[in-house]
Amino acid sequence: MREQKPAVEFDTVPLSKREQILAAAREEFLEYGYAATTMDAVAARAGVSKATIYAHFENKQTLFGAMITNRCEQSFDKLPVPRGDARSLRTELHALGLMMIRLIYAPEAIALYRVVIAESARQPELGEIFHVSGPARAMASLTAYFQKLKDKGLLAIPDARLTAEMFVGMLKGQDYMRRLLNMEEGGCRPEDLVEAAVETLLRAYALQAEEV
Amino acid sequence: MREQKPAVEFDTVPLSKREQILAAAREEFLEYGYAATTMDAVAARAGVSKATIYAHFENKQTLFGAMITNRCEQSFDKLPVPRGDARSLRTELHALGLMMIRLIYAPEAIALYRVVIAESARQPELGEIFHVSGPARAMASLTAYFQKLKDKGLLAIPDARLTAEMFVGMLKGQDYMRRLLNMEEGGCRPEDLVEAAVETLLRAYALQAEEV
DNA sequence: GTCTATAAGAGGATAGAC
DNA sequence: GTCTATCCTCTTATAGAC
Numbered sequence: 001m002r003e004q005k006p007a008v009e010f011d012t013v014p015l016s017k018r019e020q021i022l023a024a025a026r027e028e029f030l031e032y033g034y035a036a037t038t039m040d041a042v043a044a045r046a047g048v049s050k051a052t053i054y055a056h057f058e059n060k061q062t063l064f065g066a067m068i069t070n071r072c073e074q075s076f077d078k079l080p081v082p083r084g085d086a087r088s089l090r091t092e093l094h095a096l097g098l099m100m101i102r103l104i105y106a107p108e109a110i111a112l113y114r115v116v117i118a119e120s121a122r123q124p125e126l127g128e129i130f131h132v133s134g135p136a137r138a139m140a141s142l143t144a145y146f147q148k149l150k151d152k153g154l155l156a157i158p159d160a161r162l163t164a165e166m167f168v169g170m171l172k173g174q175d176y177m178r179r180l181l182n183m184e185e186g187g188c189r190p191e192d193l194v195e196a197a198v199e200t201l202l203r204a205y206a207l208q209a210e211e212v
Numbered sequence: 213m214r215e216q217k218p219a220v221e222f223d224t225v226p227l228s229k230r231e232q233i234l235a236a237a238r239e240e241f242l243e244y245g246y247a248a249t250t251m252d253a254v255a256a257r258a259g260v261s262k263a264t265i266y267a268h269f270e271n272k273q274t275l276f277g278a279m280i281t282n283r284c285e286q287s288f289d290k291l292p293v294p295r296g297d298a299r300s301l302r303t304e305l306h307a308l309g310l311m312m313i314r315l316i317y318a319p320e321a322i323a324l325y326r327v328v329i330a331e332s333a334r335q336p337e338l339g340e341i342f343h344v345s346g347p348a349r350a351m352a353s354l355t356a357y358f359q360k361l362k363d364k365g366l367l368a369i370p371d372a373r374l375t376a377e378m379f380v381g382m383l384k385g386q387d388y389m390r391r392l393l394n395m396e397e398g399g400c401r402p403e404d405l406v407e408a409a410v411e412t413l414l415r416a417y418a419l420q421a422e423e424v
Numbered sequence: 425g426t427c428t429a430t431a432a433g434a435g436g437a438t439a440g441a442c
Numbered sequence: 443g444t445c446t447a448t449c450c451t452c453t454t455a456t457a458g459a460c
Contacts, residue, residue: 017443032333032334033247035246036334039435040434049444050436050437051437051439052443054436059436111333114329114332115330117326117392118245118327118329118330120394120395121326121394124394127393128395130393135389139386159408161400165382165386165387166381166385166408166412169382169383170377170378173374173377173378173380174347174351174380178339178343180329180332181328181338181340181343182336183332183339183340183343188373188374188377193374193377193378196375199370200412201416204411204413204415229426250452250453251455252452252453260427261427262427262456263425263427264427266455271454271455272453272455425460428459430455430457431455432455433453433455434451434453435452435453436451436452437448438447439446440445440447441446441447442445442446
């Protein structure tokens with residue numbers, strides 16, 4: 001009798017205990033950091049007992065690692081995949097830049113990055129997990145894009161990978177550091193950096209004059 | 213009698229207790245992070261008792277903040293101050309770039325940045341202290357440098373500040389992120405990024421052809 | 425100011441019933 | 443698997459002698 005399903009099935013699938021715990025862990029860890037987060041707090045937020053957490057995860061470190069992995073997989077699903085065939089290269093690069101800073105500057109992405117940096121000093125595999133499932137994928141995609149532009153004869157760049165790194169670096173500027181440091185905004189606006197980065201790349205390497 | 217000075221004065225000035233404590237705190241905090249560092253460990257490393265630490269610093273947070281402030285002041289004294297009058301702009305930019313990545317990529321600078329990022333989530337004023345005494349000073353100096361190049365008619369940049377941000381961003385690339393995440397090196401080599409960044413800037417904005 | 429010894433409490437992890 | 447109740451270690455901070 002205890003295993004009986006409810007008479008009425010609802011569309012909203014209830015979260016499994018494991019998912020509840022992971023969600024609670026994410027909120028706690030991202031807000032308070034690893035050390036300042038207590039298993040009691042995670043249990044309370046998840047609505048389960050502490051013992052239940054330990055039935056699903058070996059210990060606090062394991063729970064943290066599971067949360068990071070889970071979060072990275074979800075955050076970077078929606079990668080920007082430019083086609084490289086727009087009529088205006090400038091427009092396409094500009095849209096790509098905006099999409100990337102929106103991904104990179106999302107508050108949750110910043111919080112995740114911050115907590116992974118903090119703990120990677122003690123658990124180096126966390127840095128690897130984060131990088132492989134997030135930034136590395138984005139860089140690979142971006143490198144392929146610039147390679148396509150080069151092959152098409154649109155950009156006279158010497159190395160697609162280097163160009164991708166420089167492009168992302170230019171987009172971040174100082175404002176990214178400021179946000180990691182939990183400061184008020186106050187450097188250059190990210191939108192201005194997108195403008196300037198695209199302008200710089202095109203002036204340096206564009207083969208077809210397409211300035212309007 | 214207990215206050216008597218030693219009969220022979222040595223050239224090596226002994227560190228005051230306060231300085232001993234700060235040095236020990238730096239080593240512990242940078243290696244183990246804020247939470248994992250214990251006051252016992254700091255006391256042991258400094259060669260004093262815990263009570264002595266509390267005689268000099270109100271509590272653990274205060275000690276951490278004092279260490280950060282102290283460290284920032286020392287780390288960023290040796291700022292690169294380019295003159296903007298070298299015969300070859302390319303050579304000067306290249307040297308500047310190398311100097312900056314040497315500063316930015318110093319292991320202790322990385323460790324300091326990491327621990328400040330981690331704790332700035334709880335103590336926002338730490339981020340401010342770090343930024344003002346370090347990166348902000350470097351950016352101001354770099355902005356002034358690019359402004360000089362612009363005024364001299366060497367670079368046709370629209371905005372010195374934006375250019376400074378992009379230049380630093382290009383220098384960092386992905387490798388900086390990899391180091392913060394405590395990963396093995398493996399992206400683009402920083403030296404290649406310096407080359408590429410200088411090349412890009414010059415191609416985009418140089419007014420006098422000086423390619424050799 | 426500096427020490428030894430200790431108070432006081434937090435928090436990770438588990439035992440045992442259901 | 444899940445809960446309640448508890449153990450036990452580790453760590454911050456202080457009391458009190460010198």
